[in-house]
Each structure stands twice: as C-alpha cells, then as structure tokens.
Amino acid sequence: MPFANSRFLKIAVSAANPAPSRIVIATRESRLALWQARHVQARLRALYPEAAVELLGMTTKGDRILDRPLSTIGGKGLFVKELEAALREGRADLAVHSMKDVPMDLPDGYALAAVLARENPCDAFVSRRFADPDALPPGASVGTSSLRREAILRAAYPHLKVESLRGNLDTRLRKLDEGMCDAIVLAAAGLVRLGLEERIRAVLPPERSLPAPGQGALGIEILAARADAAAWLAPLHDAATAHCVRAERAFSRTLGGSCRTPLGAYAVLEDDALWLRGFVASRDGRRIVAGEARGERGGDEALGRRLAGDLLARGADALLSGLVRR
Numbered sequence: 001m002p003f004a005n006s007r008f009l010k011i012a013v014s015a016a017n018p019a020p021s022r023i024v025i026a027t028r029e030s031r032l033a034l035w036q037a038r039h040v041q042a043r044l045r046a047l048y049p050e051a052a053v054e055l056l057g058m059t060t061k062g063d064r065i066l067d068r069p070l071s072t073i074g075g076k077g078l079f080v081k082e083l084e085a086a087l088r089e090g091r092a093d094l095a096v097h098s099m100k101d102v103p104m105d106l107p108d109g110y111a112l113a114a115v116l117a118r119e120n121p122c123d124a125f126v127s128r129r130f131a132d133p134d135a136l137p138p139g140a141s142v143g144t145s146s147l148r149r150e151a152i153l154r155a156a157y158p159h160l161k162v163e164s165l166r167g168n169l170d171t172r173l174r175k176l177d178e179g180m181c182d183a184i185v186l187a188a189a190g191l192v193r194l195g196l197e198e199r200i201r202a203v204l205p206p207e208r209s210l211p212a213p214g215q216g217a218l219g220i221e222i223l224a225a226r227a228d229a230a231a232w233l234a235p236l237h238d239a240a241t242a243h244c245v246r247a248e249r250a251f252s253r254t255l256g257g258s259c260r261t262p263l264g265a266y267a268v269l270e271d272d273a274l275w276l277r278g279f280v281a282s283r284d285g286r287r288i289v290a291g292e293a294r295g296e297r298g299g300d301e302a303l304g305r306r307l308a309g310d311l312l313a314r315g316a317d318a319l320l321s322g323l324v325r326r
Contacts, residue, residue, distance in 0.1 A: 020232050022052045026083040026092035029057040030168040032190045036218055037096045039193075040116075043236055056092045058082050080221070084110060087222065093229050095221045099214030099245055100187070102221070104253040111224040115245055117238040119189035121216035121266060123149060123209040125202040126176060126191075127183035132202045136160055136183060143172065143181040147283055151262035152209050153185070155285030173199065185209070189216040210264035210279055210290075213248035213257065217241050240269050243300050250304025251278045255311070255320060265304070272297045278307050280316045289316040 023044055027037035037055050044053045059082075080102060083095035087110070099115065106112070130136050136157065143165030144150055153162050163181060165172055169190045176184050188203055220236065222229040244267035251257075251265040262285075265278040274297055279290035289311045295303035308316075 018228075019048050020051045020093075020228070022054070023048070023094070023229075023232065024054050024056050024092045026056045026058060026086040026095040028079065028083070029059055030170075032169050032194060033096075033098075035193050036098065040094075040096050040218070040220065040236070044232070047235055048232070056086060058086065084221070093222065093226070094233065097219050097221060098189075099217040099219045100212040102214065102219055104213075104249055104257060106221070109224055110221055111230075112219045113222045113226075113230045114220045114233040114237040115242040116218040116220075116236055118217045118241045118244070120192055120203070121211045122188045122206065123185050123204040123211065124188035124191055124200045125183060125185055125204055126173070126199050127201050128177065130183055130201065133157060133160075133183070133204075140183070141181040143175065143184040145172070146185075146212065147260065147262040148212055148264050148281075149185045149209065151281035151283055151285040151288070152264075153285070154283075155281065155288060156208070158285075169194065187211075187215055206266050206277065210277060211266045213252045213263075213265045214245045215266075217245050219245075243267070243269060243274060243297055246300035247274055247276045247295075247304040248278075250301040251276065251308045252304075254305045254308035255280055255316065261320070267300075267303075269297060274300060274303055276303050276307050278304075278311065280311060280319060282319060282322065287319055289314055289319060 025037050025041055027033050034057070041053045041055060044051070080095070080097055084107065086092040087095060125133055136142070138159040139161060141161045141163050142153055143163050144153070145164065145166050150162050153160060165175060165181065165184060167175065169186065172184055172186065175181065188200060191197060191200055220233055247267040248265040252263055255261065255263060257263045262281040262283055263279065265276065267274050267276040273294055275292065275294050277292045279288055281288040291307055291310050293303055293307040293310065
C-alpha cells in the first residue's frame with residue numbers, strides 16, 4: 001500500500017524474501033537526480049555486495065518542457081510518470097525521487113517503500129552580487145520555479161520582480177551567471193548534495209521561507225506488489241524523516257496541494273512529539289493563511305489533516321477556490 005496513504009511497505013529480507021542478485025534503479029538524468037540515484041546505489045551495494053546494482057537513466061516530460069511554468073503543463077507528476085512506466089514494464093525495480101516532486105497521491109499499484117534521512121530542508125538564496133534578499137534593491141529580479149517561493153517573496157519583498165525560472169539546478173545557476181536575474185532561490189539540499197555549498201549566500205530558515213512538503217528528503221518508489229523490493233529497501237528507511245514527511249504530505253493532500261498551489265509545510269520531531277507548521281497563499285502573496293499544530297509521533301497524518309482543517313476554517317477554503325478559478 002502506498003506510503004502516501006500512511007502505510008509503509010516494510011518486509012524483512014528472509015528465506016521467503018532473499019537478498020537480490022540484481023537491482024535496477026530508474027532515475028532522471030539531471031546531475032542532481034543522478035547524484036540521488038547513485039547515493040541509493042552505493043547504499044544498496046554496501047548492503048548487498050553480491051548484487052549488481054545498475055542505473056536506468058531517463059528523460060521525463062518535465063525535463064523536456066522548459067519554456068512554460070510547471071503549473072501549466074501538468075505539475076510535478078511529469079517528473080515521475082516515465083519512471084513509473086519503467087517499474088510497470090519491468091525495466092526497473094525501483095525509482096528514486098525527491099519527495100517534494102512526488103504527487104500527493106500515487107497511482108494505484110505503486111508504493112513508497114522507503115524515505116531516506118533528510119538533508120537540509122531549507123531554501124537557499126543564491127546571488128553573485130547580493131548577500132541576502134534584504135540587500136536586493138527595488139526592481140531587482142529573483143528567479144524561481146516554485147509558486148510557494150514566489151508567494152513568499154512577493155509577500156516579504158513587494159518591490160522585487162519575481163520571475164519564473166525553469167530548468168534543472170545547473171541550468172538555473174547558469175541563467176543566474178549569465179545575468180538573466182539578480183538572484184535565485186533554490187532548495188539548499190540540492191546544492192549541498194552536489195558540493196555547491198559555496199554558491200549559497202544565505203540559508204533561509206523556515207521562519208522566513210517555509211519549505212515545501214518533503215523538501216530535502218529522498219523517496220524510493222516501487223510496485224506495491226513487489227514485496228521482495230520492499231524487503232531490500234527496508235534498511236534504508238529513516239523513521240524520523242518519514243514521520244515528518246507523512247504529516248507534511250497529509251496537510252498538503254487535505255488542501256488539494258499541487259504545483260498550482262502556493263503552499264508550504266514543515267514538520268520536526270521534538271522527542272516524541274511532532275511540530276508541524278503550514279501555510280497556503282495567493283500567488284501574489286497578499287493573502288496568506290498560516291498556522292501550526294503539535295501532536296504525538298505516530299499520529300502524523302491526523303496532525304496534517306488537523307492543521308489543514310484549521311486553515312480551512314480560517315479562510316483557506318476561499319483562497320483555494322480563487323486559485324482553482326485562475
């Protein structure tokens with residue numbers, strides 16, 4: 001059953017589920033996606049040294065269409081559909097995704113078998129000339145591919161020009177270096193994973209830029225019927241990260257979250273308690289409904305739904321209706 005609906009496939013390697021002899025990992029071919037897949041490849045090789053662990057590189061529709069905002073061409077699911085086809089057709093055993101790119105509801109027959117320990121979940125400000133968003137002068141341009149970041153920037157810095165900037169991480173950095181904008185805002189995790197920390201001028205804490213649900217975490221998708229693959233992947237699962245991501249995704253799912261929705265959610269574990277913050281906004285940042293909630297570890301999805309319900313009761317429903325009409 002899919003992780004997205006609160007059930008995690010965890011089946012131990014045993015006589016009934018023997019160690020693998022070959023594992024094929026489906027991945028996008030961007031440099032960051034390949035880093036993520038190779039990270040999982042290395043972890044699996046360490047667990048199963050007798051197995052051949054191979055990568056199947058693929059270019060997705062989301063990678064090919066770069067001249068339009070993601071929200072107008074079908075959303076983040078465009079980054080996973082081709083990888084899911086490889087699973088369905090038996091060409092791959094598993095697919096590695098950034099959790100913030102995984103749709104809130106997986107198609108029938110698919111499951112998230114593991115969520116890995118989270119990297120830095122925050123947004124990062126990158127600029128050649130300016131040290132922080134506060135230093136940007138009126139009329140300066142900031143590039144982002146995220147409606148969430150766009151709304152946050154417009155709310156905090158109405159004097160700036162926020163522009164849509166598509167492409168993989170390297171493409172966006174190149175566009176910045178070529179002067180197409182004065183700054184960009186990216187996920188810090190991608191820069192850290194590629195050894196590009198020096199490009200970060202400022203890390204924006206959640207209080208300034210609440211992350212996207214699942215940001216910084218990697219998820220591994222399989223066919224729900226593949227108990228053998230679930231067993232292979234069980235040692236990679238990080239329970240603490242999974243608790244947080246489940247709460248964030250439940251919040252987003254309850255609000256109908258997608259790449260068309262300026263929405264953020266971020267949970268942290270404090271001992272045995274979860275602290276979840278979330279917001280939904282208009283694209284121009286003029287209307288924001290935000291809140292927070294606390295609950296017990298293990299009540300992850302209930303916590304996400306409860307916070308979403310609180311925001312709906314305080315006006316998020318009308319705001320979301322306006323987004324749909326657009």
